Amino acid sequence: MMALRTLVRAGRLLGVVAGGLAVAAWLACRPHTGVARRQRWTQWFLGSLARALPLTIQVHGRCAPGPALWVGNHVSWVDIAVLGSLAPLSFLSKADVRGWPIAGWLAHQAGTLFIRRGAGDGMRTNQQLAERLRAGHSLVIFPEGTTTDGQQLRTFHPRLLACAIDTGTPVQPVAIRYRRDGAPDPLAPFIGDDDLLSHLRRLLAADRAIVEVHLLPPIRSTGLDRGTLAAQAHAAVATVLFGVIATQRDAA
Template identity: 55%
Template structure:
């Protein structure tokens, strides 16, 4: 029975990926022939597609809070690659991702066609990325970043780095803190959902699909005004907000470094 469930889920995922290839290929063709700026269309189509992709993933999702009605810089804790489709199905977003994702078979190409901004750690391109993010925000397109800079197993929150939050300050938009957590039978899941260490995408997918459905809670927290704040202070406030949602209110020194 477990094997049949795995095969069924894989087949459904492959069908959804096929739709993604056709959709992304169509957008790429229109972009190439028409030479039009399609950033807004990419966001809307990506949201539509991620809603279908999430239907192929073994999750039961609860969303708490209010979706923002204006462009914001979304900042979230980061547990797995699945954070991206789970958050991306909620609102049209431009994603920021590590450069390694661009090399993933198929998934990297789809992410590129969706308009993802890629960052290579230590390359010194954060200033350019900040300008591109600020341009997106000024144009009315929300952006999602994971300011921890890496994934965790969900048991602690790493320091939020403020360098990319400067895009919110530069463009005069608020920050939307988000907390995402994975649970199984009412308890936090630290074994199946996290995508950490030497994990590869295929192994993680097979592990995820072989198990029962995971419960996912997404908290859209109170937005934070960026006006007049330094990047470090804005990052600190976002980190405290997310930490409180995940683990309960705690003194700042309790946050994991």
């Protein structure tokens, strides 16, 4: 029965991906399609993807009205499907994701912005993020810069929040927590040398897990420096995840 359940889930997931590829191919033939339309397609696709995974999503709180910079902890690639199902959003991703088979192409067609680590293009990335926010489009960034096992919260890199200050856009802190059988989910984290296919197989073979998404009160960026803004967002997320405020040192 477990093998049959896994096959049924895999078939449903393949159907979602096929539908996403069809829409992405249509968008690829129309390169001048606006960001708003790409975001609506992304929300539809990621919502379908999240529903195809064995997850029960519990949302606490409400999205900030108007454009916002969503800032949260990062546990897995699944975070993208979960958050993307909630609102029209664009994402910031590592440049190497652009080269992933299928997923990288889909991300590109969805309007994802890619950043190269240590490439010295931080100013250019900030300008691109600021342009999206000024145009009224919400963005998601994971300022830890990597995934964790969900039991820790790394430093939020302040430079990634400069675009919110430059545009006067509020920051929407988001805390994501995966639970299985009343305890932290050991299957959800996508860390280390794990590969996408192996991780996906484990998720599809397992029982349903719970994903808690906490949409916390927005933080006004006006008048704040990026270190203070990052620290406030970090503290908000840490309070939900661990019940205490974890401090972070300012980073460049």
